[in-house]
Amino acid sequence: MAIIAHLDLDAFFASCERVRYPDLAGKAIVICIFSGRGEETGAVSTADYAARELGIGAGMPIRQAKHIAESADADVAFLPADKEYYAMVSERVMSIIEEYADDIEVASIDEAYLDLSSSGSYADAVQEMRRLKQEIKADTGVTASTGIGPNKLVAKMASDQDKPDGLTVVTPENVQDFLANLPVRELYGVGPKTAQRLESMNVTVIGDLAETAVQRLIEMFGEAKGVSLHRKANGEGSTELEQREKKQLSRITTLQEDTRSMSDIRPVIRELARDVHRRLRQRDIQYSTVTVIVISSERKTRTRSRTLPAATCSLETMYSTSEILIDEFLSGHPEERLRRVGVRVGNLSNGMQETLDAFG
DNA sequence: AATGATACTCGGC
DNA sequence: TTACGGCCGAGTATCATT
Numbered sequence: 366m367a368i369i370a371h372l373d374l375d376a377f378f379a380s381c382e383r384v385r386y387p388d389l390a391g392k393a394i395v396i397c398i399f400s401g402r403g404e405e406t407g408a409v410s411t412a413d414y415a416a417r418e419l420g421i422g423a424g425m426p427i428r429q430a431k432h433i434a435e436s437a438d439a440d441v442a443f444l445p446a447d448k449e450y451y452a453m454v455s456e457r458v459m460s461i462i463e464e465y466a467d468d469i470e471v472a473s474i475d476e477a478y479l480d481l482s483s484s485g486s487y488a489d490a491v492q493e494m495r496r497l498k499q500e501i502k503a504d505t506g507v508t509a510s511t512g513i514g515p516n517k518l519v520a521k522m523a524s525d526q527d528k529p530d531g532l533t534v535v536t537p538e539n540v541q542d543f544l545a546n547l548p549v550r551e552l553y554g555v556g557p558k559t560a561q562r563l564e565s566m567n568v569t570v571i572g573d574l575a576e577t578a579v580q581r582l583i584e585m586f587g588e589a590k591g592v593s594l595h596r597k598a599n600g601e602g603s604t605e606l607e608q609r610e611k612k613q614l615s616r617i618t619t620l621q622e623d624t625r626s627m628s629d630i631r632p633v634i635r636e637l638a639r640d641v642h643r644r645l646r647q648r649d650i651q652y653s654t655v656t657v658i659v660i661s662s663e664r665k666t667r668t669r670s671r672t673l674p675a676a677t678c679s680l681e682t683m684y685s686t687s688e689i690l691i692d693e694f695l696s697g698h699p700e701e702r703l704r705r706v707g708v709r710v711g712n713l714s715n716g717m718q719e720t721l722d723a724f725g
Numbered sequence: 726a727a728t729g730a731t732a733c734t735c736g737g738c
Numbered sequence: 739t740t741a742c743g744g745c746c747g748a749g750t751a752t753c754a755t756t
Contacts, residue, residue: 377738398743408743411738423738428741446744473738473746554748556736590749617744654731664742668733705743712731 366537367604368490370466370479370513371520372497374458375529377475377507379413381454382444384506393419393434393441397427400619405431410446414529457505465497470517470606478517480606487513487536494532515540518553518602525551540600545572552597559586559594574598610713611650615658616640617707623662625695625702631688637708638683649716651676655686658707659694668709669694676714683710 374380379394393415399407405427412421412430419437421430427443434441455474462469466479484490494511501509508530512523515537523533523543535543544552550560552571562585568574574582575598583591596602616637624630634657645652656670669690673682687708695701 398745400743406742410743410745424742426740426742430741432741448745475738558735587750612747613745615745619743656732666734670732672731707744709745 366482367515368481368484368487368513369515369517369520369604369606370481370490370494370511371517371524372462372477372479372494372509372511373521373524373528374455374475375508375510376411376413376417377455378411378446378451379416380507381451382442382447383413384454385450389442391440393421393439395421395427395430395434395441395443396446397430397443398446399427402619402621405443416441454505454507458501458507458509461501461504462497465493468606471609478520478606480604481513487534491532491534498530498532515600516602516604517606518597519543519600521553522547522551541572541575544575544598544600545570547571549574552594554593554597562586571598611648612713613656613709613711614641614644614650614652614713615656615707615709617658617705617709619705620703623702623704627688627692627695630691630703630706633706634687634691634708635684637706638680638687641708641710642678642680642683645678645710645713651678651714651716652683652710653677653712653714654710655683655690656709656711657687657690657694658705658709659691659703660705661698661701662704663701664704667694670709670711672712676712678716683708 378396382394383389394413395409395416396411397407398410407427409423409425409427409430411423419439420433451474459471459477462477466481467483468480470478472478481490481493484493490513494513498509510524510528510531512520512533514520514523514535519535519540523535526533547570549555549563549568549571568577579591579595582594618637620633653676654670654672656668658668660666671686671690
């Protein structure tokens with residue numbers, strides 16, 4: 366039987382900064398993404414646990430977070446996000462994790478799954494994870510919350526139970542009890558909308574969901590989602606770890622001011638495209654879909670995309686396609702001004718696309 | 726009707 | 739009083755093809 370662990374680095378970006386700047390000891394840390402429009406406009410990316418206690422959280426406007434910090438007369442450091450540095454720390458952590466498992470799945474910059482099946486027992490898997498947590502802390506200074514279970518779903522939900530720096534084990538015989546009393550909202554894949562619809566069916570905890578006839582769930586949510594909810598509520602999940610390949614790459618930014626003028630937007634789009642292109646080259650990847658992301662003055666996000674006849678790595682194609690898509694969007698929305706714009710490429714394939722002219 | 730590709734939105738972090 | 743980023747993958751709607 367499979368034994369799977371999930372590991373989640375605690376308030377990861379904030380932890381990285383604490384490692385880099387030991388003088389921050391005693392202060393709460395808030396990682397910010399500044400929009401560049403004003404001195405302190407932007408949003409919170411990560412709040413460490415001390416900041417969370419004050420009521421500061423991810424997604425919150427920086428101004429609001431600062432207001433909270435001032436009102437509480439708390440000592441809070443607001444630092445700009447440095448993603449490249451966090452990616453370096455993440456790589457070090459992931460390479461430590463690799464030494465502890467036959468196979469790992471890097472799920473994101475701060476999350477990974479481990480296949481610990483060869484540990485033999487849950488007790489041994491627990492010992493392995495204790496040692497792993499210690500080694501990560503000793504080598505990189507960051508802490509992790511971990512969960513162990515019979516599949517990825519249970520392991521991930523277990524790792525959510527005790528944060529920061531926790532370790533929660535759910536053995537196969539404990540899966541039902543573990544899930545039964547948790548609010549449905551905590552089931553991975555249940556957001557506010559699904560939770561509300563479940564509420565209307567008098568389903569409030571995962572145990573209720575597990576007892577609901579799958580047919581009823583299908584009627585409410587459709588075939589795919591109904592079956593998926595039923596399986597998850599019953600603690601069923603995949604034990605297959607995947608070698609994830611990036612499916613898309615994007616850059617998005619906030620414009621200096623709201624505009625619908627192509628002469629303002631074009632240079633920005635080009636800069637974003639150049640950056641996306643640089644990252645594609647680094648990885649020797651080609652793309653065949655270009656998407657532009659636009660956020661209007663009213664904060665409404667929309668996208669327009671186009672799939673090309675063939676994969677390419679051309680920067681010129683990325684420029685021209687994104688400009689056409691932006692143009693089309695503006696023509697279709699003559700009243701709207703844009704606040705933010707982004708460029709995304711998808712349908713990625715590994716390079717090595719030899720030209721086929723030998724056949725032509 | 727079934728299948729797969731594409732286009733677009735949503736929400737987690 | 740309000741305050742508002744930059745990513746990513748999953749989910750869903752829609753379309754083309756058979």
